[in-house]
Amino acid sequence: MPILEAVKPGLTTTESPFIEQARSEGRLYIHQPYELYSEQNHEAWRTLYARMVPKWERYANDQFRAGVSSLCLNAERVPKLEDVNRFLRPLTGFQAKPVSGYVPAFVFFDCLRNRKFPTTITIRRQDKLDYLPEPDIFHDIAGHVPMHTDRHFADTLVRFGECAHTAADVVAGIRDHDERIHALTSIIKAMARFFWFTVEFGLMRGTDGLKAYGSGLLSSHGEISHSIESPEVQRYPIQLEWAVNQSFEIDHYQPLLFVVDSFDHLFRLVDRLESWVRAGRLNNIAPGEPAVNEADLESFLKR
Numbered sequence: 643m644p645i646l647e648a649v650k651p652g653l654t655t656t657e658s659p660f661i662e663q664a665r666s667e668g669r670l671y672i673h674q675p676y677e678l679y680s681e682q683n684h685e686a687w688r689t690l691y692a693r694m695v696p697k698w699e700r701y702a703n704d705q706f707r708a709g710v711s712s713l714c715l716n717a718e719r720v721p722k723l724e725d726v727n728r729f730l731r732p733l734t735g736f737q738a739k740p741v742s743g744y745v746p747a748f749v750f751f752d753c754l755r756n757r758k759f760p761t762t763i764t765i766r767r768q769d770k771l772d773y774l775p776e777p778d779i780f781h782d783i784a785g786h787v788p789m790h791t792d793r794h795f796a797d798t799l800v801r802f803g804e805c806a807h808t809a810a811d812v813v814a815g816i817r818d819h820d821e822r823i824h825a826l827t828s829i830i831k832a833m834a835r836f837f838w839f840t841v842e843f844g845l846m847r848g849t850d851g852l853k854a855y856g857s858g859l860l861s862s863h864g865e866i867s868h869s870i871e872s873p874e875v876q877r878y879p880i881q882l883e884w885a886v887n888q889s890f891e892i893d894h895y896q897p898l899l900f901v902v903d904s905f906d907h908l909f910r911l912v913d914r915l916e917s918w919v920r921a922g923r924l925n926n927i928a929p930g931e932p933a934v935n936e937a938d939l940e941s942f943l944k945r
């Protein structure tokens with residue numbers, strides 16, 4: 643009888659026993675059990691990475707490309723977060739922090755405030771490289787983390803975190819329970835929308851044309867070129883009042899994208915977002931996506 647080699651379960655999105663175990667024990671913060679990655683997991687990383695490189699050269703903003711090189715990202719194997727962090731920490735103090743799954747809104751923004759980026763450690767299946775609704779390590783490490791090497795961008799993320807604290811303070815001062823929940827739901831939605839249209843799907847005007855700085859674009863080899871070249875995409879200079887009231891859907895290429903002038907510009911917009919939270923201007927924004935769940939609300943109310 644041939645001896646069958648045990649098939650490694652791997653750290654594959656939605657199929658990882660290690661992650662299921664952590665979740666069942668209520669552990670959000672975990673370590674990266676590197677030895678569990680299967681050869682298929684590394685192969686998925688290699689393929690995703692190889693097809694992004696030429697797209698990054700053409701469509702990614704300069705700070706991102708500088709970040710990829712200063713992090714010495716491995717093109718061949720899923721990176722070890724401790725290696726990434728060793729290069730990242732001296733630049734901006736940011737750290738990738740492994741998590742087992744969904745991070746409630748306040749916890750997520752508070753991590754940013756502390757220069758920790760909640761990072762998924764699983765990777766998508768090899769036969770589903772093009773789209774998956776949940777984040778994976780390719781999106782988080784190859785899409786987000788290179789941006790965290792830029793001082794202005796890193797400071798902007800911290801400002802998002804401070805904005806969440808302001809929101810928690812503001813709603814704590816609303817006596818009526820229903821009114822408090824209504825205002826908080828609205829503020830979380832506004833913050834999530836603004837985050838989506840900037841950190842996840844933002845475009846920036848540079849000296850040589852439009853470039854992507856949003857991680858959803860920087861980790862998608864199909865959408866990054868579509869976002870910049872396609873006549874089907876509406877691209878407008880960002881307006882805070884528009885972005886916070888604009889709903890979005892996650893399961894197709896974005897039809898509407900907003901353009902910032904610089905990361906300094908983006909930082910000033912988050913500043914304004916915070917002043918609007920403080921003034922109660924975001925307590926009644928337009929309804930629609932994204933949904934705000936119980937865990938998001940609880941995270942703000944019980945911070």
Ligand SMILES: [Fe+2]
Nearest residue numbers: 777842857858
């Ligand atoms: Fe993301």
